[in-house]
Amino acid sequence: MSGSTWEDTLGSARAVAAGDRVLVSGTAPLADGGRMSVSATDDPYEQTRAAFGDAVEALRPYGLGLESVVRTRMYLSHVRDVDEVARAHRELFEAVRPVSTVVVTAGFVDPRVLVTVELEAYRGDERG
Secondary structure, three states, rough: OOOOHHHHHHHHOOOEEEEEEEEEEEOOOHHHHEEEOOOOOOOOOOOOOOOHHHHHHOOOHHHHHHEEEEEEEEEEEEHHHHHHHHHHHHHHHHOOOOEEEEHHHHHHOOOOOOOOEEEEOOOOOOOO
């Protein structure tokens, strides 16, 4: 358990190991108590960096980090934010180059959230 209130609300986990993979559920830039974990609440770049920071932190108990990520998904509430979200993703994952998907949604439960991310990491001997 990561401490996210959504784990209890949904009956889910932030991260689950499944064979040689660790899957990290949708992660928004929200801290405990529902406050934004970034000061620039209207900044999709900062929200993306914060959300991926929390998602990568969920890999730590499995001994994994950014270099183990093989898939990312980014859900955006506005198509106008694609460039800034892509910039944040590129800066974080340039050396790793995971497969990636970007989806524009109708919105999130919390209207302050501009982006939610998911990731999958590989914990085998080598990345192919």
